[in-house]
Amino acid sequence: MSDIALEVKDLVKSFSLDGGTINAVDRVSFQVRFGEFVALVGPSGSGKTTMLSILAALLSPTSGQVLIDGQDLAKMPEKDRVKLRREKIGFTFQANNLIPYLSARENVEFMLRLNNRLDHASRIRSDELLSRLGLADRLHNLPAQMSGGQQQRVAIARALIHNPALVLADEPTASLDTERAFQVVETFANLIHENGRAGIIVTHDLRMCQYVDRVLQMQDGKLVRIYETKKEIKELATAAVH
Amino acid sequence: MNSVFIATYLAIKEVFRNRGRFFMVALVIALITVLVLFIAALGEGLSDANRQYVANLDAQLIVFLEKSDYSITASRLETNTVKAVRRVEGVADAGPIYTSNSEIVSLPEPLKISMLGVEAGKPGMPTLLDGRYFRGGEAREAVMDVGVAQRTNLQIGDTIEIRSTQGTEDEFFTLTIVGLVDKQAYFFQPTIFIPPSTWELMRPQPEADLSSDTPYPNIVAVKLQDPTQVEEMKSRLVERVPNIEVADIETTINNIPGYTAQQGTVQTQGAFTLLIGILVIGGFFQIQVLQKVPQIGVLKAIGSSNFVVGLSAVIQIIIVTAIGVGIGATLNYLFSLGLPPTIPLAFNGTRSILAIFLLLFIGPLGGMVSIIYAVRIEPLKALRLG
Numbered sequence: 001m002s003d004i005a006l007e008v009k010d011l012v013k014s015f016s017l018d019g020g021t022i023n024a025v026d027r028v029s030f031q032v033r034f035g036e037f038v039a040l041v042g043p044s045g046s047g048k049t050t051m052l053s054i055l056a057a058l059l060s061p062t063s064g065q066v067l068i069d070g071q072d073l074a075k076m077p078e079k080d081r082v083k084l085r086r087e088k089i090g091f092t093f094q095a096n097n098l099i100p101y102l103s104a105r106e107n108v109e110f111m112l113r114l115n116n117r118l119d120h121a122s123r124i125r126s127d128e129l130l131s132r133l134g135l136a137d138r139l140h141n142l143p144a145q146m147s148g149g150q151q152q153r154v155a156i157a158r159a160l161i162h163n164p165a166l167v168l169a170d171e172p173t174a175s176l177d178t179e180r181a182f183q184v185v186e187t188f189a190n191l192i193h194e195n196g197r198a199g200i201i202v203t204h205d206l207r208m209c210q211y212v213d214r215v216l217q218m219q220d221g222k223l224v225r226i227y228e229t230k231k232e233i234k235e236l237a238t239a240a241v242h
Numbered sequence: 243m244n245s246v247f248i249a250t251y252l253a254i255k256e257v258f259r260n261r262g263r264f265f266m267v268a269l270v271i272a273l274i275t276v277l278v279l280f281i282a283a284l285g286e287g288l289s290d291a292n293r294q295y296v297a298n299l300d301a302q303l304i305v306f307l308e309k310s311d312y313s314i315t316a317s318r319l320e321t322n323t324v325k326a327v328r329r330v331e332g333v334a335d336a337g338p339i340y341t342s343n344s345e346i347v348s349l350p351e352p353l354k355i356s357m358l359g360v361e362a363g364k365p366g367m368p369t370l371l372d373g374r375y376f377r378g379g380e381a382r383e384a385v386m387d388v389g390v391a392q393r394t395n396l397q398i399g400d401t402i403e404i405r406s407t408q409g410t411e412d413e414f415f416t417l418t419i420v421g422l423v424d425k426q427a428y429f430f431q432p433t434i435f436i437p438p439s440t441w442e443l444m445r446p447q448p449e450a451d452l453s454s455d456t457p458y459p460n461i462v463a464v465k466l467q468d469p470t471q472v473e474e475m476k477s478r479l480v481e482r483v484p485n486i487e488v489a490d491i492e493t494t495i496n497n498i499p500g501y502t503a504q505q506g507t508v509q510t511q512g513a514f515t516l517l518i519g520i521l522v523i524g525g526f527f528q529i530q531v532l533q534k535v536p537q538i539g540v541l542k543a544i545g546s547s548n549f550v551v552g553l554s555a556v557i558q559i560i561i562v563t564a565i566g567v568g569i570g571a572t573l574n575y576l577f578s579l580g581l582p583p584t585i586p587l588a589f590n591g592t593r594s595i596l597a598i599f600l601l602l603f604i605g606p607l608g609g610m611v612s613i614i615y616a617v618r619i620e621p622l623k624a625l626r627l628g
Binding site for chain 2: 053056058059079082083085086087089091093095097098099100101102106110111113114115116142158
């Protein structure tokens with residue numbers, strides 16, 4: 001079995017604008033291995049969100065390949081994309097992450113229901129994961145009864161509970177204070193590493209890069225730089241603090 | 243199968259966790275239900291009051307005077323028509339029916355009634371609920387619709403006094419109640435049945451008719467040997483018996499004066515109420531879906547199919563509609579217990595049952611636009627990623 005969870009090859013996404021065409025993602029290639037946590041950074045309009053939408057199988061690329069756990073989603077019909085999202089991808093969003101009428105436990109278990117994998121053992125695992133995220137006393141709380149940080153942690157648990165190949169996080173710290181933001185990303189990184197999943201976090205906040213293994217920097221739709229060594233990443237995160 | 247289970251799970255959880263909001267929607271549906279069922283019951287009640295006697299006749303055909311346009315009041319047959327009809331091959335039996343209005347004056351409140359002259363044991367005479375048939379001649383006996391008995395507390399053995407205008411004078415006649423029949427209202431009035439000779443004596447009549455003792459039937463009820471041969475027998479009767487026209491029971495009912503117009507009005511009211519219900523429920527669920535766009539986006543983004551999202555919305559609407567209709571039907575039932583029998587409402591009629599089915603249907607129908615909208619929501623846009 002390959003240790004590559006995600007492979008992006010010559011990915012292009014074009015949009016028509018004012019009679020012309022712009023490439024929101026322009027010939028981007030990279031790989032993410034199982035157990036690796038990667039940050040996707042760049043200024044607004046750099047193509048991060050478009051890239052994330054393609055990786056989440058929510059948007060079709062114009063050309064190129066996206067292989068998630070060996071499956072090329074560029075050629076998939078919509079029905080198979082839905083299945084892929086359900087089975088192979090975990091997702092956390094900036095806001096409105098959780099189903100408001102399901103409790104913390106039910107939100108996490110919902111991914112197991114969707115995959116028809118809810119049983120006694122998986123229920124215990126779900127509770128353990130929530131406890132690990134510091135939510136043992138919030139299992140029966142509805143999202144409206146939890147803070148933003150707690151909701152993000154429930155979303156992280158939901159993204160990981162069904163052991164997806166790829167976990168995507170879109171600005172998960174956008175609505176959190178600094179302390180909470182660091183806690184959430186650190187926990188996220190630890191769980192990605194421990195569970196051997198591939199994780200990609202999209203963030204504006206370069207300080208969060210201290211918890212990732214690689215940083216992919218995008219600009220004008222292109223992948224302009226990859227920070228791979230711990231030294232490079234630390235310098236990037238430290239520069240953001242100052 | 244898992245998709246159906248997940249859709250049901252989501253629908254029940256959402257309704258339960260937002261029970262206050264959904265209960266308010268259910269209450270609106272309940273109020274629409276009360277209104278629709280009330281109109282349906284009114285339609286059924288008015289219909290019964292108008293046609294019940296004719297609809298319950300033990301006959302398949304009705305003989306009218308030729309060119310009377312199947313109008314019972316306009317038809318006045320010759321006395322020998324009944325015998326001629328009975329002689330036609332395929333006729334099992336025939337009975338003359340004499341119609342007029344009268345008023346019971348021996349009650350604290352005078353009661354207008356339909357006074358029908360019929361022959362005991364012949365088509366036209368309803369089956370007895372209690373007591374016995376009347377005797378003719380000087381006996382002055384009557385069989386009464388149980389509707390009259392309910393309104394007046396009259397019982398078998400009681401006597402009633404009838405007022406009848408004979409020429410220019412009011413005459414008063416006494417009748418003894420000897421039997422009861424059920425569901426025999428005619429022309430919006432409860433009914434009493436008397437023998438033809440008694441009817442001729444007691445019916446309101448102009449000065450010119452006073453010299454005659456011969457009753458002329460308005461119509462003849464015809465019971466066929468083979469009830470499936472209605473069309474053939476219509477033609478045969480018209481051929482063999484002079485100066486008549488023949489109609490089946492449905493045509494006769496539809497030609498009762500005002501019946502079709504009245505039912506058309508009531509049914510139009512009912513249809514408009516249902517339409518309003520569809521629009522109101524549709525509006526509610528559309529607003530609800532608009533409020534849930536990001537939530538539906540999340541559901542789809544994490545791998546819920548359109549089928550799950552759509553079915554969940556359908557189940558939710560069905561649950562809320564069923565609760566609303568249940569509350570409305572219960573309120574209607576309680577309401578009906580307090581109504582006096584004089585109000586022509588029939589809550590147990592087929593129209594009420596039909597109305598309940600229609601009401602259960604209008605929820606999903608009204609919510610159809612919102613369901614389609616929910617299914618078409620693109621997660622990318624819902625989550626503002628696109």
